[in-house]
Amino acid sequence: MDKPYVIGIDMGGTNTSFGIVDARGSIIYRGEIKTTGYRTGEDYVEALGTAVNAMIADSGMTGKIKGIGIGAPAGNYYTGALENASNIPWAKDQVVPLAQLVSAKTGLPCSLTNDANAAAIGEMAYGSARGMRDFIVITLGTGVGSGIVCNGQLVAGHDGFAGELGHVISRRYNGRPCGCGRSGCLETYASATGVARTASEFLECKKDTPSLLREIIDRPITSKDVFDAAEKGDQLAAEVFNYTGEILGEAFADFIAFTGPEAIILFGGLARAGQRLMNPVKESMDKHTLTMYKGKTKLLLSSLNDAEAAILGASALAWEDKK
Amino acid sequence: MDKPYVIGIDMGGTNTSFGIVDARGSIIYRGEIKTTGYRTGEDYVEALGTAVNAMIADSGMTGKIKGIGIGAPAGNYYTGALENASNIPWAKDQVVPLAQLVSAKTGLPCSLTNDANAAAIGEMAYGSARGMRDFIVITLGTGVGSGIVCNGQLVAGHDGFAGELGHVISRRYNGRPCGCGRSGCLETYASATGVARTASEFLECKKDTPSLLREIIDRPITSKDVFDAAEKGDQLAAEVFNYTGEILGEAFADFIAFTGPEAIILFGGLARAGQRLMNPVKESMDKHTLTMYKGKTKLLLSSLNDAEAAILGASALAWEDKK
Numbered sequence: 310m311d312k313p314y315v316i317g318i319d320m321g322g323t324n325t326s327f328g329i330v331d332a333r334g335s336i337i338y339r340g341e342i343k344t345t346g347y348r349t350g351e352d353y354v355e356a357l358g359t360a361v362n363a364m365i366a367d368s369g370m371t372g373k374i375k376g377i378g379i380g381a382p383a384g385n386y387y388t389g390a391l392e393n394a395s396n397i398p399w400a401k402d403q404v405v406p407l408a409q410l411v412s413a414k415t416g417l418p419c420s421l422t423n424d425a426n427a428a429a430i431g432e433m434a435y436g437s438a439r440g441m442r443d444f445i446v447i448t449l450g451t452g453v454g455s456g457i458v459c460n461g462q463l464v465a466g467h468d469g470f471a472g473e474l475g476h477v478i479s480r481r482y483n484g485r486p487c488g489c490g491r492s493g494c495l496e497t498y499a500s501a502t503g504v505a506r507t508a509s510e511f512l513e514c515k516k517d518t519p520s521l522l523r524e525i526i527d528r529p530i531t532s533k534d535v536f537d538a539a540e541k542g543d544q545l546a547a548e549v550f551n552y553t554g555e556i557l558g559e560a561f562a563d564f565i566a567f568t569g570p571e572a573i574i575l576f577g578g579l580a581r582a583g584q585r586l587m588n589p590v591k592e593s594m595d596k597h598t599l600t601m602y603k604g605k606t607k608l609l610l611s612s613l614n615d616a617e618a619a620i621l622g623a624s625a626l627a628w629e630d631k632k
Numbered sequence: 633m634d635k636p637y638v639i640g641i642d643m644g645g646t647n648t649s650f651g652i653v654d655a656r657g658s659i660i661y662r663g664e665i666k667t668t669g670y671r672t673g674e675d676y677v678e679a680l681g682t683a684v685n686a687m688i689a690d691s692g693m694t695g696k697i698k699g700i701g702i703g704a705p706a707g708n709y710y711t712g713a714l715e716n717a718s719n720i721p722w723a724k725d726q727v728v729p730l731a732q733l734v735s736a737k738t739g740l741p742c743s744l745t746n747d748a749n750a751a752a753i754g755e756m757a758y759g760s761a762r763g764m765r766d767f768i769v770i771t772l773g774t775g776v777g778s779g780i781v782c783n784g785q786l787v788a789g790h791d792g793f794a795g796e797l798g799h800v801i802s803r804r805y806n807g808r809p810c811g812c813g814r815s816g817c818l819e820t821y822a823s824a825t826g827v828a829r830t831a832s833e834f835l836e837c838k839k840d841t842p843s844l845l846r847e848i849i850d851r852p853i854t855s856k857d858v859f860d861a862a863e864k865g866d867q868l869a870a871e872v873f874n875y876t877g878e879i880l881g882e883a884f885a886d887f888i889a890f891t892g893p894e895a896i897i898l899f900g901g902l903a904r905a906g907q908r909l910m911n912p913v914k915e916s917m918d919k920h921t922l923t924m925y926k927g928k929t930k931l932l933l934s935s936l937n938d939a940e941a942a943i944l945g946a947s948a949l950a951w952e953d954k955k
Contacts, residue, residue, distance in 0.1 A: 442790065457891070459783070459794075460787070462782075464783070464891055464892075466782075466893065467765065467766040470892055470925070471766075471782075471890065472892070473889040476922050477889055477890070480804070481803070482805070491920070563886075564890075566799050567780070569787075569788070569789015569793055569794030570790060597814070599814070605791055
C-alpha cells in the first residue's frame with residue numbers, strides 16, 4: 310500500500326477529535342478542536358482543516374494518507390452533508406456539505422456518516438465484527454442508535470438515513486414520550502436516560518422496597534448510579550437492568566427476523582454495564598426469537614477501546630471509500 | 633446476449649409451475665407438474681428436470697438458457713437447499729439440496745430462494761421496483777412474508793433466512809396466538825387469515841352492528857367475503873380493513889426506520905383489495921413514521937401479473953446469479 314494510513318474525525322456536539330490510523334486500527338497521531346464557537350460551517354472547516362493539515366505535516370505523513378472519514382450527528386452517507394444537525398448551532402436547520410468542504414481544504418477524499426454507522430464500520434474493520442458480513446451495532450448512550458451491515462455493506466437506505474433502531478416502537482400503548490414527538494420508542498427505555506427513567510419509576514411504584522438509590526436526593530439519578538447500586542447488591546437497581554434487558558431483547562428478536570444478523574454488538578456508555586445488562590438481554594432475546602433463528606445470532610460487546618472507538622469508526626470509512 | 637432467456641420455477645405446496653422468460657419479463661413457454669406424490673426429493677427432481685428439459689427441447693431453446701431460478705418455501709439462498717419445508721411431505725424435517733439436484737439434471741446453473749425473496753427480485757427485474765436499490769416487498773397471503781433489498785442486493789442474512797417480517801411483534805400484550813408458537817405477530821393481523829379473524833372478532837364484539845357478514849353461517853368467513861361486503865358499503869367490513877391497515881402502517885413505520893426503503897411494495901392475494909387496504913395503510917404509515925422519514929417512502933402495489941408473478945420472480949434469480 311502506497312497510502313497505508315487513514316484519518317478519522319469524530320465530530321461530537323462539544324469537541325471534534327481526530328487521528329491518523331494505521332491498517333491495524335492503532336491511532337498513531339491525534340488532535341482536537343472545539344466543535345462550536347464558529348459562525349458558519351465554512352469557519353468550522355477552516356479551523357478543522359488547518360488542524361488536520363498541521364497534524365499530517367507534523368507527523369511526516371504527507372502523501373501517505375488514503376483518505377478521511379467523518380462520523381457526525383445527522384451525517385448523510387450519500388451526500389456527505391450534515392442535514393439539520395439540531396445540536397450544533399452553525400449546522401441547525403441547514404445542509405452543510407461537510408465532506409466536500411473538508412476534502413477541498415485537505416486535498417484528500419472524504420466520506421461522512423452518522424456516528425452509529427461509523428461505529429458499525431469500525432467494528433467491521435477493527436472490532437468485534439471482523440470477518441462478518443451481516444451484523445447490527447446498537448449504540449447505547451444518551452439515546453439509542455444503530456448501524457446495520459448486510460452483505461458486507463453499510464445499509465444507508467435510499468436517502469442516506471437508514472438505521473434509526475432507537476425509534477422502533479417498543480410499547481404501543483402507554484409508551485413513554487420520546488424526544489421525537491412520538492411515544493414508546495426503544496430509546497425511551499434502553500438508553501442511559503431510559504435506565505434513569507426506569508429507576509425513578511420503580512422508586513415511585515415500589516415505595517416499600519428499600520434501595521440505595523433513595524439516598525440520592527440532591528440531583529437526578531443517572532444510569533451509572535443504578536449500575537453502582539446494582540453491583541452493591543441493590544435489588545431494585547438490579548431489577549431496573551432486568552427490565553431494560555427484557556425490552557432490548559424483545560426488540561433484538563424483531564431485528565433478527567429483519568436482517569438475520571450473525572451478531573448484534575452493543576457499543577456505548579450503557580454497554581459498559583457488561584454482564585449486568587448482557588445477561589437479561591440475552592435471556593430475553595433467546596425467549597422472544599422466532600424458532601428458526603434461535604441460537605444463531607451472537608450477542609457481543611464492542612471490542613473497541615471506548616476512548617478511541619469514535620475516531621477508529623470514522624477512519625474505517627476511509628478504507629471503505631471506493632473513490 | 634448469447635443466452636437471452638432464463639427459467640423460473642415456482643414451487644408451491646400443491647403444484648410446481650415453470651416457464652421460460654425473456655429479458656423483458658414475458659413468459660414465452662410454460663409447464664407444470666405436481667409438487668407432491670413423490671417419495672424423495674430425488675424423485676421430485678427427476679420428474680421436474682425431465683419436464684423442464686422437455687420444455688427447453690420443444691421450444692427450440694437448447695443452448696439459449698442462462699440459468700434457472702427457483703422460488704420455494706423454506707428455500708435457502710446461500711445453500712440452494714430446502715431446509716425443513718414442513719408443508720411438503722418429501723422435504724419435511726430434511727435438507728434437500730434442490731438447486732444442486734436441478735442443476736445436475738438440467739446442466740444449467742440454478743439458484744433458489746424463498747417465495748417472498750423471489751417476489752422481491754421479480755419486482756426489481758420486471759415490476760414496481762425497477763431501478764430501485766432499496767425497497768421491501770411484503771407478501772400478503774395466507775401468511776405475511778417479506779423480501780428486503782438493500783444497496784441493490786437481496787438481504788439474505790448470515791444464514792440465508794433473513795426477512796421474516798410477518799413475525800415481528802405487532803401486539804406485545806394480549807396478542808393473537810401465531811402458528812410460530814408466539815403471540816402478536818404481524819401476520820396474525822395482516823394476512824388474509826388475519827383479516828378473517830378480525831372480522832369474526834368484530835362480529836362478536838359489536839353484536840348490535842348489522843353486517844352482511846352475519847349472513848355467512850354455513851362456512852368460515854374469508855378475507856374475500858370481507859372485501860366484497862366492504863365494497864357493498866358494509867360498515868363493519870370497512871372497519872376490518874381500516875384496522876388491518878392501521879396495524880400494517882404501524883409496522884411499516886418501524887420497517888422504514890430500519891432500512892430506509894424508497895418503497896414498500898404490497899404483493900399477494902390480500903393486496904388485491906387495492907385502495908380498500910392501501911388507503912388506511914398509507915394513513916397509518918404517515919401518522920406513525922418518524923419525522924425525518926415522513927413522505928420519503930412510497931407505498932406501491934406490485935405491478936406483476938398475479939398468475940405469472942411467482943414464475944417471473946423465480947426467473948429473475950437467474951439473472952442475478954453471478955456464477
